[in-house]
Amino acid sequence: MADPNALTTALRAEGLKPEHDPRRLAEYSYDASNYRVTPAAVLFPHSEDDVATALSVCHRLGVSVTARGGGTSMSGNSIGGGLVLDLSRHMHRVLAVDERARTATAEAGVVLTQLRAAVFDATDRRLTFAPDPSSQSRACLGGAIGNDACGNHSVRYGRTADHVVELRAVTADGLRITVTRTGIRATVPGDDIAAARAEHLEAELRSLADDHLAAIRVELGRIPRQVSGYHLKHLLPEEGFDVARALVGSEGTCVVVTSATVALAEQPARTSLIVAGYADIVDAARDVPLLLKHRPTAVEGVDEVIVATMRERRGADAVADLPEGSAWLFIEIDETADDGFPRAAALEADLRADGRALDLRQVVEPTERADLWRVREDGAGLSSRLVDPDTGETILSWPGWEDAAVRPDLLGDYLAEFRDLLTRHGLTGVMYGHFGAGCMHIRIDFDLRSAQGRRVFRQFCTDAARLVVRYEGSLSGEHGDGRARSELLPIMYSPEMLDAFELFGAVWDPAGILAPGGLRQTAPIDADLSLADVTAEHPSQACIGVGRCRTHTGGVMCPSYRATGDEKDSTRGRARVLQEATRDGLDRVDWRASALAESMDLCLSCKACSSDCPTGVDMAAMKSEVLYHRYKGRLRPREHYTLGMLPTWLRVTPYLAGPLNAVLRTRAGRAGARLGGIGVDRVLPEFASAAALQEQLRHAPASINAPAPPEIVLFLDSFTRGLRPEVAGAAVRVLGGVHRSVACTAEHCCGLTQITTGRLDAARKTLRRTARHLDELGGEAPIVVVEPSCAATLHDDLPRLLTEDEVGADEAARARRVGARVRSVATHLGELAAEGRAPAWPGEVPEYVVVQTHCHEYASFGNRVQRAALTALGVGSVVEAAGCCGVAGDFGFTAGHEAVSDAVAEQALAPALRRHPHATVLTDGFSCATQIRRLATVDPTTCGDDGDGRRGRHLLELLDPDPRPTESTVKPPK
Structure with a gap:
C-alpha cells in the first residue's frame, strides 16, 4: 500500500493537487464492478503535462497508477490501490472534427455522447463515432479504448479498435508518445528521450510478434467479440504492424491514453425498428443467424423480468406496447428507399416464415423507440435490482460473469447449456445483450457476502469459463477481463499465448505500476469483493456504480452533478460514501462525520434518482436519514427552523x-x-x-x-x-x-x-x-x-x-x-x-x-x-x-x-x-x-x-x- 502522505507531498511539490480525504477515497474505491479497492490518493489532471508529471512521480516512488474516466467498468478496471487519475473532470475537450478525413480528435475524458454530439454538429448529423455502448451517456473515450467497447450497433460497426486511428499517450515513467497504425513516435518534436523509447518499443513489439506468429494467428481474432487478453493480432505483418489497435483493449496496463484520433462512420438516413416477441430467450437466440442474413445494424435482446422492472420503477407507460412473448429482440435495419420500409418488410416476412417469433411489431413513433432503447441501455442497472413479475419481490443480481461472447450461430445452444449450469449451481440469471454479436450480459444472484457464497461464485465462474471456451468463445466480449476474469484466462489461452501477453505488458511497463490486479499482477477473482463479510444491509448498497447519475443530458438526475461535474455531487458518489460509512454495521456509523455532511450538502432532494437511476437509488430518502441521525437531540441549522418548518x-x-x-x-x-x-x-x-x-x-x-x-x-x-x-x-x-x-x-x-x-x-x-x-x-x-x-x-x-x-x-x-x-x-x-x-x-x-x-x-x-x-x-x-x-x-x-x-x-x-x-x-x-x-x-x-x-x-x-x-x-x- 502506497504511503498517501509521501505521495501527496511529492505530487504537490510538482504543482499538482491530489486529494486523499476519507470522502474522496470512498468515492473512488468502487466502480461498476463487484470490487472495492481504496486508493492512496485521487488526482484530477488538467492536461497531458499533468498526467506526465504524475506518472513520473509515481514511477519514482513505485506507486501504482490507475486511469479512470466515467468509472463504469464492470470488471474492476477503474479502481486501484495507488493513485487514481480521473481524466473525466477536466480532460474532456473535443479538439477537432475533420469532415473530409472523417476523423475526430478528443481528449480521453470526453463522454461518448458528447463526442457524438460534437461530430453531429460539425458534420450536419452526417457522421458519427460509431461505438455506442449502453453506458455511452457517461462512459468516456479513454475507457472505450481501454476496454475495446462495442455497443448496440456493433453488428454493423464492430469494436472501438476498428475505429482508432492514433493515440496520444504517456508511458509509465512519464514520457509522451504518439502511437499510430504503423508505429510509435515521440509526441513532442525534439524530445530525444521519448524518441529513443519509441524506437525501442517498436523493436521489442516486432520481436514479440515474430516470436509468436503461429500462436497469435491460431488463437486470436477467431470471433467478432474476442476481447479477452491483449490484441496482439494487430502486430502481425498482414495487419501492417498496427500498434494503435494493439493497444486498444489493454485496460490501462500499458500506457495512459490522453487523447485519440478516431475514424467516423456515416449515419444511416433512415432506419426501421422491429420488435420480435419470443417464448424464451433461447428461442430468440436461435433466430439470430436468420436475422443476420438481412444485415441489420443492431440485434439486441431483453427478457421479461427487465421489462417488468422498468414498468414497476418508472410506471406502466415507461415501455411501449410489446408484442406477445417473454423475451424480445429489438432489430434495427437501414432503409435505403426514400419511402416505405421495404427492408423491414422483407425481414418480417422471413421471420414469420422461418423464425420462432410469437409476434412482431414495427415501431415507428420516436418516443416509443426511445423508450425501448432505454430499456436495453439500462439493462445493467435494471437487472441488478429486479422486480419479480409474479411476486413483486426484489431480486438482487451481480456482474462477474456478464460479458462472455460466442459465435452468433452457436448462441442458442450455448445459452441452453448455460441455463443448465446455473441450475446445477443453484443460481438464477437474467439475460440481455448483443444477440447479433453473440455477446450476452448475464446478471446472476450470487451471494458475495458469505464465504460459502463466494466459493459458489468462484466455482461457477470457472465452470462458465470452460463452457464458453468449449463453444469457441471469449470470456469477455466487451467489458474487458480486469479483476473479474483475468485469473481465468489460462482456461482460454495456451501457455505460449499467456507468455506473449505478459511480455507485451512488460514491454510497455517493466515495473508493472499501471493498473495492477487485472491483466497484470492478476488478483484472484474473489479477492477485494466489496460485499465480502459485510453483514449490514443499507439502501445505499443498491448503487452498483452504473453511473447514469453522471449524465449531462436526458432525464433529470443528477442536477447537482450536472452543475459541478464533481463525483462528490453525483448520486453514485453519495451512495459510495454511505456504503463506506455503514460497512461495519449501522450501530457503528458516525453520522456526524464530515464526509457524510460534505457528500449530502448539495443534494437537492429532488427524488429524480429514485426514477432515473436504473437501480432505484433514492438519495432524497437517504439524505433525510443522514440528517435525522446527525441532528437528533442537537441544535439544527437555521434554515431547518425557518424553511423546514414552513407549514x-x-x-x-x-x-x-x-x-x-x-x-x-x-x-x-x-x-x-x-x-x-x-x-x-x-x-x-x-x-x-x-x-x-x-x-x-x-x-x-x-x-x-x-x-x-x-x-x-x-x-x-x-x-x-x-x-x-x-x-x-x-x-x-x-x-x-x-x-x-x-x-x-x-x-x-x-x-x-x-x-x-x-x-x-x-x-x-x-x-x-x-x-x-x-x-x-x-x-x-x-x-x-x-x-x-x-x-x-x-x-x-x-x-x-x-x-x-x-x-x-x-x-x-x-x-x-x-x-x-x-x-x-x-x-x-x-x-x-x-x-x-x-x-x-x-x-x-x-x-x-x-x-x-x-x-x-x-x-x-x-x-x-x-x-x-x-x-x-x-x-x-x-x-x-x-x-x-x-x-x-x-x-x-x-x-x-x-x-x-x-x-x-x-x-x-x-x-x-x-x-x-x-x-x-x-x-x-x-x-x-x-x-x-x-x-x-x-x-x-x-x-x-x-x-x-x-x-x-x-x-x-x-x-x-x-x-x-x-x-x-x-x-x-x-
Whole structure:
C-alpha cells in the first residue's frame, strides 16, 4: 500500500493537487464492478503535462497508477490501490472534427455522447463515432479504448479498435508518445528521450510478434467479440504492424491514453425498428443467424423480468406496447428507399416464415423507440435490482460473469447449456445483450457476502469459463477481463499465448505500476469483493456504480452533478460514501462525520434518482436519514427552523400577510431573512392572507363537500393554502365543475419539509394524523393533491415511513391504502380525459405550452405525466424543460446553495424560457413557479412577453373558468 502522505507531498511539490480525504477515497474505491479497492490518493489532471508529471512521480516512488474516466467498468478496471487519475473532470475537450478525413480528435475524458454530439454538429448529423455502448451517456473515450467497447450497433460497426486511428499517450515513467497504425513516435518534436523509447518499443513489439506468429494467428481474432487478453493480432505483418489497435483493449496496463484520433462512420438516413416477441430467450437466440442474413445494424435482446422492472420503477407507460412473448429482440435495419420500409418488410416476412417469433411489431413513433432503447441501455442497472413479475419481490443480481461472447450461430445452444449450469449451481440469471454479436450480459444472484457464497461464485465462474471456451468463445466480449476474469484466462489461452501477453505488458511497463490486479499482477477473482463479510444491509448498497447519475443530458438526475461535474455531487458518489460509512454495521456509523455532511450538502432532494437511476437509488430518502441521525437531540441549522418548518409558520402567516410581505420587501426584512439562513438574492414568496383564500373559495360549486359519497377527495396542501390561494380556488372550481361530489380537505399536511430536513419522528406523527383523516374520508375515492411534491410525499413517503416496524400492521396497511389512492392533478386530469370527462378550456386551447414538471411528480407519477395530460386536453405542442428548476424545496433558498441553484436553473428551465418567449409556462410545483418568478427579477432574457411579471401557472389555473386575482399575482419587486 502506497504511503498517501509521501505521495501527496511529492505530487504537490510538482504543482499538482491530489486529494486523499476519507470522502474522496470512498468515492473512488468502487466502480461498476463487484470490487472495492481504496486508493492512496485521487488526482484530477488538467492536461497531458499533468498526467506526465504524475506518472513520473509515481514511477519514482513505485506507486501504482490507475486511469479512470466515467468509472463504469464492470470488471474492476477503474479502481486501484495507488493513485487514481480521473481524466473525466477536466480532460474532456473535443479538439477537432475533420469532415473530409472523417476523423475526430478528443481528449480521453470526453463522454461518448458528447463526442457524438460534437461530430453531429460539425458534420450536419452526417457522421458519427460509431461505438455506442449502453453506458455511452457517461462512459468516456479513454475507457472505450481501454476496454475495446462495442455497443448496440456493433453488428454493423464492430469494436472501438476498428475505429482508432492514433493515440496520444504517456508511458509509465512519464514520457509522451504518439502511437499510430504503423508505429510509435515521440509526441513532442525534439524530445530525444521519448524518441529513443519509441524506437525501442517498436523493436521489442516486432520481436514479440515474430516470436509468436503461429500462436497469435491460431488463437486470436477467431470471433467478432474476442476481447479477452491483449490484441496482439494487430502486430502481425498482414495487419501492417498496427500498434494503435494493439493497444486498444489493454485496460490501462500499458500506457495512459490522453487523447485519440478516431475514424467516423456515416449515419444511416433512415432506419426501421422491429420488435420480435419470443417464448424464451433461447428461442430468440436461435433466430439470430436468420436475422443476420438481412444485415441489420443492431440485434439486441431483453427478457421479461427487465421489462417488468422498468414498468414497476418508472410506471406502466415507461415501455411501449410489446408484442406477445417473454423475451424480445429489438432489430434495427437501414432503409435505403426514400419511402416505405421495404427492408423491414422483407425481414418480417422471413421471420414469420422461418423464425420462432410469437409476434412482431414495427415501431415507428420516436418516443416509443426511445423508450425501448432505454430499456436495453439500462439493462445493467435494471437487472441488478429486479422486480419479480409474479411476486413483486426484489431480486438482487451481480456482474462477474456478464460479458462472455460466442459465435452468433452457436448462441442458442450455448445459452441452453448455460441455463443448465446455473441450475446445477443453484443460481438464477437474467439475460440481455448483443444477440447479433453473440455477446450476452448475464446478471446472476450470487451471494458475495458469505464465504460459502463466494466459493459458489468462484466455482461457477470457472465452470462458465470452460463452457464458453468449449463453444469457441471469449470470456469477455466487451467489458474487458480486469479483476473479474483475468485469473481465468489460462482456461482460454495456451501457455505460449499467456507468455506473449505478459511480455507485451512488460514491454510497455517493466515495473508493472499501471493498473495492477487485472491483466497484470492478476488478483484472484474473489479477492477485494466489496460485499465480502459485510453483514449490514443499507439502501445505499443498491448503487452498483452504473453511473447514469453522471449524465449531462436526458432525464433529470443528477442536477447537482450536472452543475459541478464533481463525483462528490453525483448520486453514485453519495451512495459510495454511505456504503463506506455503514460497512461495519449501522450501530457503528458516525453520522456526524464530515464526509457524510460534505457528500449530502448539495443534494437537492429532488427524488429524480429514485426514477432515473436504473437501480432505484433514492438519495432524497437517504439524505433525510443522514440528517435525522446527525441532528437528533442537537441544535439544527437555521434554515431547518425557518424553511423546514414552513407549514407551521403558514398557519400564522395568513393573519399577518400584509405587514409581513411589506417588511420582507425592505432592506431590514431581507437582512432578517439572511439571519434565518436564506441565501443572497433569493426572491421570497408572497404570503397569502386569510381573506384572499376565503375569497378564492367563497363561491365554490355545489359539488364541493356535497352530501353524496365523493367521487374524489381534493387535498389542499399547506403551500397551496398559504402561498398560492388562486390555485386553491382554481382547484375547487375546475374539479368541482367536473365531479358531482368532491370532498375538500384543507386542514392537514404531508410532512414534506419535516422529511427533507430529517425530522423523521415529527414527520411520522404528521403522516399518521393525515393518513387517518384521509382513510376515513372518501372511501376508495382518488385523493387529488394540488401540489405535486405533496402528492409524491403521500404517494411514496407515507407508506415508506409508516411501516409495520414503526407504527404496527394496522397503521402500515392504512398508509399503503392511502398512498395508493393519491394522484397528482396532471395524473387525474389525464385519467379524466381518457374517460371523456376532461374539463373544458375556458377560452381557446393554448397553441403550445412550456412545461416545467416538478421533479417529485416526475419521479413518483411518471416522466411524461404532464405531457400526457396536456396532449389529452388538446394542447397542440408541449415543450418540456426536462430538468430540475434548481429550487427543489428549501435547497434553492438556503445560504451557500445559490451558485448551484442558479446553475441548475440554467440546465433546462432558463433556456426554455428564453427560447419560447411567447409561450404559456406551466409549473404545477410551487418551487418551480418560485424559480420562474425569481428569474424574471434577475434575468430579463427569461421574461418573455409578460415582462418582469412572467410567472408559471398551475394546470388548474389554465383551466379555471372564473379566475380571481389575489395579491400573490402582483409583479415582484425589482
